[in-house]
Amino acid sequence: MASSPDFDIDHVAKLARIALSPAEREAFSGQLRDVLAHIALLQEVDVTGVEPTAHAFPMDNVWAEDRATPGLPVEAALLNAPSQRDGMFVVPKVVE
């Protein structure tokens, strides 16, 4: 298992799309290193041949009846929109 010195908070925060202040950057680095040091305990477990568990009670092929049901009306879907116009979400320009 990777040891905590590999932990590059700037890189990970960028992947997570969170801008960190210098104070947050410093505090989180130390705190997350402590957590990662505890997590390193998992390294001593022999997991040879053990299947991973994603869900406690795996259920495969859960089918729903193929039937149209009403969705949220446009007005309700836009009720919490931070910015809207003509029944659409307004966002900053993506393509010049």
Place this chain on the structure above:
Amino acid sequence: MSSELFYQPLARLAALLDGGQISSVELMTAVIARTRAVEDRVQAFNSRDEPGALAQAGESDRRRAEGRARGPLDGIPVGIKDVIAVSGQPLTASSRMLEHFVSPYDATVTRRLKEAGAICWGRLNLDEFAMGSSTENSAFRTTSNPWDLTRVPGGSSGGSAAAVAAGEAVVALGSDTGGSIRQPSALCNVVGLKPTYGLVSRYGLIAFASSLDQIGPFARTVEDAAILLGAIAGHDPLDSTSFQAEIPDYRRGLGERMGPWKLGIAREYFSDGLDPEVGAAVQAAIDHYRRLGCEIREISLPHTKYAVGAYYIIATAECSSNLARYDGVRYGHRSAEAADALDLYFRTRAEGFGAEVKRRVILGTYVLSSGYHDAYYLRAQKVRTLIRNDFLKAYREVDAILTPTSPTPAFKKGEKSADPLAMYLNDIYTIGVNLAGLPGVSVPCGFTRSGLPMGLQVIGQPFREADLLAIAHAYERDHEWNGRHPGL
């Protein structure tokens, strides 16, 4: 048991309503007055709807008068953790990100409560996005423990536990991802049940860690928890992880399922860090079961010490994925400063999330990132299998397992808030249940010399809540811990 209306258990209130001794309007009025009297100290609620609640109480009284009452929850004031959708009400997750969000629809549990006539009268505080064990991570307020206002109520469903303990709601709903129902129940002297994964629909619950999250009841008695569970449990086509299980009459099962049971004691749950008074109280509860004729067997859950590590990989991985939706585009907070789309994400999430949410999203992103996925996430999922197998093996020998709910009674506000790892280790006795998908209930089991509540956890077998509740009830009916109330 205290005579005040706002402290009565649900079962007794339902009998009083059915017998015409009280009306729902009277009850609702008493709960509103009580809340106004204590809420400035307790701070359990994020929002309340007093006029709406009184109107619903009036409708409930009309139904009863016309012989159309819908059962024991009809006309009962219920509090809802502010992470479960109630159509038309605010839904904040105690986060700046959702400070002004209003639910456009009902969660399935909310719909079922409304159909049972319950009055969803207020939104209860929590650790932001249910991440925490003290309710100190709320962006809006720190809820106090009603038994000692300088201490935390536990978390993340601290508002739910405090409201039931303080007489501000008769019962409440919370959610439990790593102990968030059971731990605050133990710290506030109420009953809290985390059902088997899949028994209760998650539709309309704000997702934190989808393979672990489960909604469950807070109540004053095991019987009340049984009534509330019966109302919310059952298959829901809107949640593809919802299980096709038959729902028994949990309340009737309390009197019918008499044991004696085989109960397991795992030495790993009585380890270093367990407060001696909590340990003694749980031992006294074990002795009580022995006197009831139960066979007490020592069992082993050898992978217990890896549970916190596995949990904080799996839960943060799932949270980093679930919380990616908060990008400032369709709902929630949007930064006013953004120059372009990418900048919008960075600033919106920096402004909208609090420290603990940021830490967890970053940790979860790291354990899933290229080059680390197998070493962290995949290994944690394998350890999860071993933890689950420990329990399944134990259940070949015993019907249920007795443990402390929390290693300590309520801690002081601020005591652990600067040390996330110390806070995480507080969940050591509750986390395994979530990883294994099992049901667990916390029942009051006494008070420390300084007057703080303590909780006994009973861990049951998958989808056997009826037995679990009956076992908890067998202890509860011989004790009067739930007859005590905080001196507010």
